[in-house]
Amino acid sequence: MTSCPSCGSFLSVGVRHCSICGARAAVLSPQNLSGPIGPGVLLGGRYRIIASLSAGAMGTVWRGEDERLHGRPCAVKALSVTDLGGLDAAEALAWFDREIEVLSRLRHSAICDVKDAVTDGDHRYLILELIEGHTMAEELVLRGAPGLPPADVLRWGATLGEALAYLHSQQPPIIFRDLKPANIMLRPNGQVVLIDFGIARPFVNAGATAIGTGGYAPPEQYQGLAEPRSDIYGLAATLHHLLTGRDPTVQIPFTFPPLRSLK
Numbered sequence: 001m002t003s004c005p006s007c008g009s010f011l012s013v014g015v016r017h018c019s020i021c022g023a024r025a026a027v028l029s030p031q032n033l034s035g036p037i038g039p040g041v042l043l044g045g046r047y048r049i050i051a052s053l054s055a056g057a058m059g060t061v062w063r064g065e066d067e068r069l070h071g072r073p074c075a076v077k078a079l080s081v082t083d084l085g086g087l088d089a090a091e092a093l094a095w096f097d098r099e100i101e102v103l104s105r106l107r108h109s110a111i112c113d114v115k116d117a118v119t120d121g122d123h124r125y126l127i128l129e130l131i132e133g134h135t136m137a138e139e140l141v142l143r144g145a146p147g148l149p150p151a152d153v154l155r156w157g158a159t160l161g162e163a164l165a166y167l168h169s170q171q172p173p174i175i176f177r178d179l180k181p182a183n184i185m186l187r188p189n190g191q192v193v194l195i196d197f198g199i200a201r202p203f204v205n206a207g208a209t210a211i212g213t214g215g216y217a218p219p220e221q222y223q224g225l226a227e228p229r230s231d232i233y234g235l236a237a238t239l240h241h242l243l244t245g246r247d248p249t250v251q252i253p254f255t256f257p258p259l260r261s262l263k
Contacts, residue, residue, distance in 0.1 A: 037062065037078060043125055044118040047076060063130065066115075074115060077126040096124055099197050102174060103128075110163035112185075112195045131193050136181035136242060146245025153242045156192045160184070160235055163194055168228040175226045179234035180216045181241060215248030216241075 041049045046068050053061045053075065062076040079096045103114035103126075116127035136156075139148065147153075160179070167174040176194065185193045212221045218233035220226070237248050240256045248256070 037076075037123075037125075042067070043076065043120070044116075047074060047116075047118070047125075047127055049076060064127070066127075073130040075128040075130045077128060079124045079126075093124070096126070100126055102197050105170075106167070106174075108163055108166045109191070110159050110193050111166070112193055112197075131185040131187065131195060133185050133187045135195075136184040136186055136192070136238075139186050140181060140242065140245060144242075144245045147241075147243045150243060152190075153239055155190075156184075156186075156242070157235065157239045159192050160194070160238075164228075164231050164235060168231070173228050175228060176231050176234070177221065177226050178212050178216070179231055179238050180213050181238060184238070213249065215251065215253065219254065 037043065037049050039049055039051055043049065043064070046066060047064045048067055048071075050063045050065055053063050055061070060078045062078065064074045064076040065071045066074050077099075079092060100114065100117050103112065104117075107113070112131060113129040114126065115129065118125040118127065134142075164176065164179075167176060176197070178196065179194075183194065183196045185195050187193065211224070212226070212234075216234050216237045218230050221230050237256065240246065240259075241248060243259055244262050246257075246262060
């Protein structure tokens with residue numbers, strides 16, 4: 001399974017259009033994002049692939065080691081367009097190049113750091129900081145009862161707010177557009193990091209494709225009108241989920257009952 005890049009609905013691998021919102025999805029299906037790599041492969045004469053970490057709508061991620069830096073761990077995000085047609089391939093490459101462009105100029109402790117980019121024919125690889133730990137979605141499963149401790153959530157929220165303020169202070173501002181527990185990593189030391197900038201983009205006063213995850217995205221984002229305040233809505237929806245365990249993707253859209261009413 002994968003998810004629709006527009007409304008967040010679950011899709012079967014290979015489906016070209018979302019049955020809920022009609023968005024085209026084939027360009028983002030996992031089988032098109034793996035690349036000809038596997039354990040033991042050396043990329044760019046430098047990055048040794050160790051093991052698979054995850055496969056999602058915006059790329060397949062591998063654990064690697066930087067052999068020029070004595071085996072320093074890294075993450076390798078892979079994209080292949082070999083099996084795609086001309087327009088789909090161009091769109092996939094545009095998404096991937098946008099992520100490289102966005103991440104390459106950011107430096108913040110709560111934002112995944114990009115290290116390098118490797119091109120090999122129809123395959124491209126983004127070399128990233130390896131974030132040890134697990135996602136906030138996994139943290140909810142591990143110890144949400146039903147939500148997580150308010151003191152922890154408030155501390156994480158403050159860090160995420162600072163990261164968003166940093167993104168929004170760029171010229172032009174960068175809109176993350178997909179803030180949710182699955183896109184937040186929790187390090188073993190308790191610090192949080194934003195990951196998956198595949199749909200982040202500079203803010204311009206023009207229409208755009210509706211994209212994000214249903215339940216966390218504000219109303220204007222369904223119309224392709226994301227702006228810095230849209231990320232604040234996403235942060236609030238995420239914190240509400242972390243505090244209550246109430247998943248907004250399976251609720252009536254745009255409804256967030258007061259916390260005390262859910263006790």
